[in-house]
Every structure is written in C-alpha cells, then in structure tokens.
Amino acid sequence: MKQLQVKILDSRIGQEIPLPEYATDGSAGLDLRACLEQDVELAPGETLLVPTGLAIYIGDPGYAAMLLPRSGLGHKHGIVLGNLVGLIDSDYQGQLMVSCWNRGDTAFELKVGERIAQMVIVPVLQTELEIVKEFETTDRGQGGFGSTGRH
Numbered sequence: 001m002k003q004l005q006v007k008i009l010d011s012r013i014g015q016e017i018p019l020p021e022y023a024t025d026g027s028a029g030l031d032l033r034a035c036l037e038q039d040v041e042l043a044p045g046e047t048l049l050v051p052t053g054l055a056i057y058i059g060d061p062g063y064a065a066m067l068l069p070r071s072g073l074g075h076k077h078g079i080v081l082g083n084l085v086g087l088i089d090s091d092y093q094g095q096l097m098v099s100c101w102n103r104g105d106t107a108f109e110l111k112v113g114e115r116i117a118q119m120v121i122v123p124v125l126q127t128e129l130e131i132v133k134e135f136e137t138t139d140r141g142q143g144g145f146g147s148t149g150r151h
C-alpha cells in the first residue's frame, strides 16, 4: 500500500485526538478531526476555518487529496464545507484546514476532536495543451445536456 507522509502539529493528535484512520477496510476516506482549543458553536450560516493539527506531504504530482464533507454531518446537521470541496496540492506542506459551514438553520456545537470532513487521495493527470483545428468525430460530438435518448 502507498504511504503518505504526515506531520503532527498539535501534541493532542495521537493522544486525546486520534490520528485519522480508515473506518473500515473498504473506506475511501480518512476522517479528519477538529483540532480546536475548545468546543465552538457554529451559528446558522456561519463558516469557520478549523485546523486539523496535521500536515501531509504527498510529494508525487500524480496524486492530490480531496477534502469532502461527511455525509451524516452534512445531511443531518447541515455541516458541509465552505469551499464545497477542498483540494490539497501534492506540494502543499502546511496544516490541513477545513472550512466548516453551517448551511442549516439551527446552531451546531462543534466539539474538539469531532470528525468534520474526510480526505480522499486521488490520482491526477497533469496535461499539456495541444492546440488543434478539429477533434476526431465522436458519437456525442457537441451534444450537451440531455442530448442522448431523445427522439
């Protein structure tokens, strides 16, 4: 399995705040936790940049990490990401930060150590642009939204 370098920036990580881990063998995401000094209340509509206490260094430009909301937190409590999706570049070495947005209509108590987002490592293809006059023909061509299956 591929290894990912991780730096612990807050001494509570690995102690009272667990290191991120895959919940099951088949989990795609590592849960990231709120490394806050104290519990905070997120008012409806409020966004807070929450430290995770961790830095990762991917190193290989063929990969990136994506921060995604946790489904339960988003659906039941309205806590999603202020940037919708966080993209972590392979050369980023700073602290992983999670923009927590309360899109719901009730206040949410965000607790120290709570799992706030999940991080998925994804392959990335960096490309060079090749300028052409025409593309080779495809079945779809320029047919956009809803253009298939209509008679």
Ligand SMILES: O=c1ccn([C@H]2C[C@H](O)[C@@H](COP(=O)(O)OP(=O)(O)OP(=O)(O)O)O2)c(=O)[nH]1
Residues within 6 Å of the ligand: 067, 083, 085, 086, 087, 088, 089, 090, 092, 095, 096, 097, 098, 099
């Ligand atoms: O939710 C996020 C999103 C980004 N980052 C870090 C990692 C990423 O590599 C860096 C820059 O993010 P991005 O490229 O999305 O930000 P930008 O607004 O386009 O700024 P920049 O000019 O720094 O690229 O910030 C986080 O910690 N959390």
